[in-house]
Amino acid sequence: MSIVTIQMIVSNTSKGHESNHGPIITDNSSGEILCGSCGLVLIEKVEDMGNEQRIYDPEHYMSNSRTGAWSTLTIHDRGLSTVIDPKNKDASGNPIFGPMKNTMGRLRLWDSHSKSRSADRSMRSALQMLDTVKTKLDISDAVTERAAYFYRKAVLRKLTRGRNINGLILSALYAACRESNVPRTIQDIANSGNVNTKFLSRHYRLLARELDLNLESFAPSNFVSRLASISGLSEKTSRDALYILRQAKEKRITAGKNPVAFAAAALYLSALMNVEQKSQKKISDSCGISSVTIRNISMLLRKKLGINA
């Protein structure tokens, strides 16, 4: 589909939207088309938003790409802003003197004011938070973009009014992780963002409800390698734990329960079988699940899967 076609569709469908919209942003995975200046979702479902040409190699791609740098959702103005150079030099590098110097100073001031005091000041702080947490938890750019997208959607729905920005941006990140199956718990994200878990889960529920997000919970197996390395368990043990979890999945006994708890219990059992026993308490301490829960779930696994350990 070409840009021209998209613009035709946009002009036909965007009733109530200003006709002078900015660059059009497309979201290939959800098939949405957003207005680049106000973020309004113009079209909800579009088929085949991929590049028109087939891509054979990077050079070929670059020579066929029609656009400049990717417009990114994770910079508050999508990387389109300009900054007035703080050095008092003109375009050819000669110093600026006298009244012109004062004018430049005033322009710079206005420029920075427009950035820090305008309506998107909160957007800046949100995206800054997103960036720090992304770095702390080693989350990919793709997932972070997705989080920024959710956040922008939340802003459009006016969910930010009177609400905590950190709560929403962190929920957006958690939602993006859930969607992309990047195993980060609410607790992980809450810790990195210096907010408490209850606060974050409250905001996440709000976001999920308002944006009609229906995200699957993580599979227990996602957490096995991480827990194994925290608790210092062997490769063999985590492989066996994965095997246990696969059986548990087949028996459909994991639904509605904390996936981390299942991962922990499976590791506990497989550690027993591999004679590198860790006490329930030790595992519980390192994974943030109570020893009672580990006990209960490992009992459940023993019963349902016939494990004698």
Add this chain to the structure above:
DNA sequence: CGGAGTAAAAGGCACTT
């Protein structure tokens, strides 16, 4: 101490009033 087990409290969820 490690583990099994339990009662009671707390938290979250869907649904109703």
Add this chain to the structure above:
DNA sequence: AAGTGACTTTTACTCCG
């Protein structure tokens, strides 16, 4: 907005080897 009930998890405790 408060209440209800089914459900999961935690807290705090006892008992056993």
